[in-house]
Amino acid sequence: MATGRIASTLTAMSMRKTEPVSNRRMRSRFSASIKTICSLRESWVTSTVRKQKSNQQVDRTMYLRKLLALSSVLFSIVVAGAADFGPNLIVDPSFTKLGTLPASFSVRKENNTVVLCKKRTDSGEYTMVTVPLRKLIPGRLYQFGVRVKTADISAEFTEVCNVEFYDKKKFREAKVLHVGKGSRDWHEISMELTPGEGPFDSAHIVFFLQRGVSGSVCFSSPFVREIKPDLKRLERENAELDPAALPDALRPELEAMRSRYVERVLSEMPVDAAAGVEQYRHVEWNALRQLWKVAGEFEKVRPQVAVAPEFADVILGVATSAEKVLPRAASFRPLPPKVSLSAAQNERESFQLVVFPAGRDLRNVSVTVSNLVSADGKSWCNAFTIMPVGYVEVEPGTGADYVGFYPDPLMMHLNAVKTVKSGDAQSFWFRLAVPRSQAPGLYRGEATVSIDGKTAFRFPVEAQVYGFALPDRAMLPLAITYLLKEKHLKMWTDMLTDYYITPDNLYNLQFRQERADYYGPDFELLAKMKQDGTLNHFNLGYVDEALDDPKDNHGMKFQIDRIRPRYEKAKEFGLLDYAYIYGCDESSNLVNTDLTAKILKKEFPDVPLFTSAYDRGHGTTGQLPSWDWYCPLIPVYENTPSAVAEARRQGKQVWWYICCAPLKPYPNIFVDSPQIEIRLLMGAMTAKYRPDGFLYYETTNWRKHGNPQSLGEEVFTDWNPNSFGHVNGDGYWFYRGPDDIPLPSIRVEGFRDGLEDYAYHEILRGKVEAAKAAGRNSAWLTEAEEALRIPESLVKSLSEHTTDPFELLAWRQHMAELIEQAE
Numbered sequence: 001m002a003t004g005r006i007a008s009t010l011t012a013m014s015m016r017k018t019e020p021v022s023n024r025r026m027r028s029r030f031s032a033s034i035k036t037i038c039s040l041r042e043s044w045v046t047s048t049v050r051k052q053k054s055n056q057q058v059d060r061t062m063y064l065r066k067l068l069a070l071s072s073v074l075f076s077i078v079v080a081g082a083a084d085f086g087p088n089l090i091v092d093p094s095f096t097k098l099g100t101l102p103a104s105f106s107v108r109k110e111n112n113t114v115v116l117c118k119k120r121t122d123s124g125e126y127t128m129v130t131v132p133l134r135k136l137i138p139g140r141l142y143q144f145g146v147r148v149k150t151a152d153i154s155a156e157f158t159e160v161c162n163v164e165f166y167d168k169k170k171f172r173e174a175k176v177l178h179v180g181k182g183s184r185d186w187h188e189i190s191m192e193l194t195p196g197e198g199p200f201d202s203a204h205i206v207f208f209l210q211r212g213v214s215g216s217v218c219f220s221s222p223f224v225r226e227i228k229p230d231l232k233r234l235e236r237e238n239a240e241l242d243p244a245a246l247p248d249a250l251r252p253e254l255e256a257m258r259s260r261y262v263e264r265v266l267s268e269m270p271v272d273a274a275a276g277v278e279q280y281r282h283v284e285w286n287a288l289r290q291l292w293k294v295a296g297e298f299e300k301v302r303p304q305v306a307v308a309p310e311f312a313d314v315i316l317g318v319a320t321s322a323e324k325v326l327p328r329a330a331s332f333r334p335l336p337p338k339v340s341l342s343a344a345q346n347e348r349e350s351f352q353l354v355v356f357p358a359g360r361d362l363r364n365v366s367v368t369v370s371n372l373v374s375a376d377g378k379s380w381c382n383a384f385t386i387m388p389v390g391y392v393e394v395e396p397g398t399g400a401d402y403v404g405f406y407p408d409p410l411m412m413h414l415n416a417v418k419t420v421k422s423g424d425a426q427s428f429w430f431r432l433a434v435p436r437s438q439a440p441g442l443y444r445g446e447a448t449v450s451i452d453g454k455t456a457f458r459f460p461v462e463a464q465v466y467g468f469a470l471p472d473r474a475m476l477p478l479a480i481t482y483l484l485k486e487k488h489l490k491m492w493t494d495m496l497t498d499y500y501i502t503p504d505n506l507y508n509l510q511f512r513q514e515r516a517d518y519y520g521p522d523f524e525l526l527a528k529m530k531q532d533g534t535l536n537h538f539n540l541g542y543v544d545e546a547l548d549d550p551k552d553n554h555g556m557k558f559q560i561d562r563i564r565p566r567y568e569k570a571k572e573f574g575l576l577d578y579a580y581i582y583g584c585d586e587s588s589n590l591v592n593t594d595l596t597a598k599i600l601k602k603e604f605p606d607v608p609l610f611t612s613a614y615d616r617g618h619g620t621t622g623q624l625p626s627w628d629w630y631c632p633l634i635p636v637y638e639n640t641p642s643a644v645a646e647a648r649r650q651g652k653q654v655w656w657y658i659c660c661a662p663l664k665p666y667p668n669i670f671v672d673s674p675q676i677e678i679r680l681l682m683g684a685m686t687a688k689y690r691p692d693g694f695l696y697y698e699t700t701n702w703r704k705h706g707n708p709q710s711l712g713e714e715v716f717t718d719w720n721p722n723s724f725g726h727v728n729g730d731g732y733w734f735y736r737g738p739d740d741i742p743l744p745s746i747r748v749e750g751f752r753d754g755l756e757d758y759a760y761h762e763i764l765r766g767k768v769e770a771a772k773a774a775g776r777n778s779a780w781l782t783e784a785e786e787a788l789r790i791p792e793s794l795v796k797s798l799s800e801h802t803t804d805p806f807e808l809l810a811w812r813q814h815m816a817e818l819i820e821q822a823e
Contacts, residue, residue: 145190313359330425477693543583682754701731
C-alpha cells in the first residue's frame, strides 16, 4: 500500500543521524532560488534601473526608501513549524577575540553579557568590526540575527549588520539587517538567509553603523544557525491519515496526492522553490490533512445537494471572504446544509464556494444563484454577483509561508471556468450587494453548480439584511492613488468609487513636471461625488522639497503656479473642504521639507498640507512644525502614541500607511499576505488605534514587469505579481481584463470589508454617544460600551491579532445586533 511506503520513507529520513549527501544536494537545489527579504545591493540597482527605463514609476527616491523600509528588520521573520536549529556558526559570538578595535568601537559587559558598541561623532568616519563565520552551505536555510539597541539614530531605517559573501576575496553579495529609528531598548532583529545566489568561498558578519548616520548602536549575542525541517512531525501526522475513512470515489486521488507530496517535498529527487519553502512551512501538508477531513464530512451533506450521481468525485466547500483558498494547497470547510450571510443595507458581503475535483478534470464549471425571496414573498433580483477567482504565481520575497499560485484577480468577465483540473481547488466569489432601500429581513434562494452544461449540485443560500444602512462613503478619510489614465476611464473611476476610493493622485506634478498621462483632479466628477455623498479627499497637486537656492521661491514656483488654478476650481465647485496638498514623500530632509510647508502656507492658507516625511514627532518636536497632516508607517504610528496625542492636541492630524513595508508580523495587502490582515487593518485595528486617515501610494502599479497585457479566459494566469523588489502585489489592487476593462482583486474586497467593519463600529459609537447625551443608563449601554473596546483576542497589537475569520465575524455580528437594539 502507498501508506506503508510513505511511512517508511518518512521514518528512514527522520532516523538518519547524518543527513545524506543526496538530501543536502536536494536542499541546495530548492533553496538556492528562495530569495531572502533583505537582499539589498543588487536589487536596489536592478529595480532602480528598471524604473528609470520604464519611465512609469513615481519617484526613484521614494522607491529606494520604500525598499529600505522593506528590508528593515523591525519585522523579523519567525519560521513556522521549524523544529530544530543547528549550532551558532559565528566564530566569536561573545566578542572576546576581537583584538584591537577601531576608535569608534568599544566592548563592555552588560548584565553578564559582552556588548559591542559603535558610536559616531564624526559624520565622515566609517569603520566596522568583522567576525568570521564557519562554513555555510549553499542552498540551505539559516536564521541570521542579533540583539541591538540604539541611541539618537538620525535616519528612519539604518543598516547596522551584514553577512557578506566573498569568492577569491571578491565581494559577491550581502544580507543586511536594519534598525528603525527610536529602537532604544534591547530587541532582536533577524531574517532568513539562503546563501548561494553566486559562488562564494568565505563569509563573515560585519558590525557597523550606516555611512552618514549619526548616533550609536550596541550589539549582543549575534547568531547564524541552520534551520532544520521537522520530519518527525510529518511522520507522526502522516500515520494519522486513514485511507479507509475516505469515500470510495475520492480515495484514489487523495492517496495519490499524498504520494506526490512525499515524492516532491521529501524525496531525493530534484524539487523547486515551492517545495523548499514547504519543508519548513507545511502549508500544503496541513491543507492535505484538512482535505482528507473535509472529504469525509462533505459526504454527510452530499445526498442533500447532489443532483447528478456521476459527480461523486467532486467535493464542494466554502470559505469566508477573509480567507485565501490556495488552489494547490487548498484549505476550506465542507459545504454546510445551507450557506448564510448577513449584511447591512448599502453593504457588500461575500463568501467563497470551492469546487474540488478529486478524480477527473471538469469542463465548463459555472455557478448561478436564483432570485432571493423574503418570508412575505417579495423577490430580490440579482442580489449576488458570482465571479470565478483567478490565480497568480508569486515569487519568494515577503516571507510568506507558501510559494506558488495565490488567489487574487476576480474574473468578473467570465461566466464559467473552462477547465478545473483534478486536484486543483477552484473558488467562486459570491458577492452580495444590498441596496440602501432593501427591506430588513431574511431572504432565501438557491445556488446551482453546473458542469459541462449539466446541473451537478444545488444548495440553499440565505441572506439576513439588518435594519440599518452604511454610509455611501468610508467613515475613515482616505488618500489613495490612481496614477495613470487608463482606457475606459469612467469604468475605472466607477470601480474605484465602488470600493470607497475617490479617484486621486498623490504624485501629480512630482519632480516639478506636468505629465499628460498622469491622472489629475476631475472637478466635475468630484462635484458629482460630493452630491452623491461618496466624495472622500483629493490632492490638488504634489510638491517637492524646497531648494536651498531662493530662486523661483526656492524652486516652488512651478508647482504653485499649477496648483493655483486647481485651487480656484475647487473653490468654484465648493470642494475645498475635501482638498489637500501632498508633498515631500518619505523625505528625511526635514529642514527643506519644513520650508516647503512655510512657503505653501502663504499661498494656500486654507488647504491642509500633508506629508509622509520622516518625523517621528509628527510636527511636535520643532523639526517639522509647519505641516498639518502627518503620515507615518503603521509601526511608527503604533510606537509613538505620545507624539500622536500631542500632535492632535496642537490641532494636527496623524494618519498611517503601508506600502512594501511593513512585512510580517505586521498586516499588509500583498498577494501572499493572509486575507484577514487588510480587513483587520481597515476595520478593528483602525477602531482600536484611531488614525485620522489611511494613505496608499498606488493601486495600478503593474507596469514594471510588462503586465499591461489583459487577463483572458484562463484562471491560472501568467500575470507577474512581483510588482516591486521581491514584493508580490505591492502598489496594485486591480487588474486589466479583456479590452483593458478593470477587474478587482480579492484584496480590494478585503479593504472594503474592513472599512465596512469600521463603519459598524462608528455607527455603534454614535448610538452610544446619543444614549449618553440623553442621560440613558441601561444594560444595552453597558454592553455597547464594552463592545466598542476591541478585544485583545481580536487585536492585541498591530503585530498580534487573530487569524480566525469567525472571531472577526462574531465581533461584527455582535455590533450589528447592538445597533439594531439601540434605544
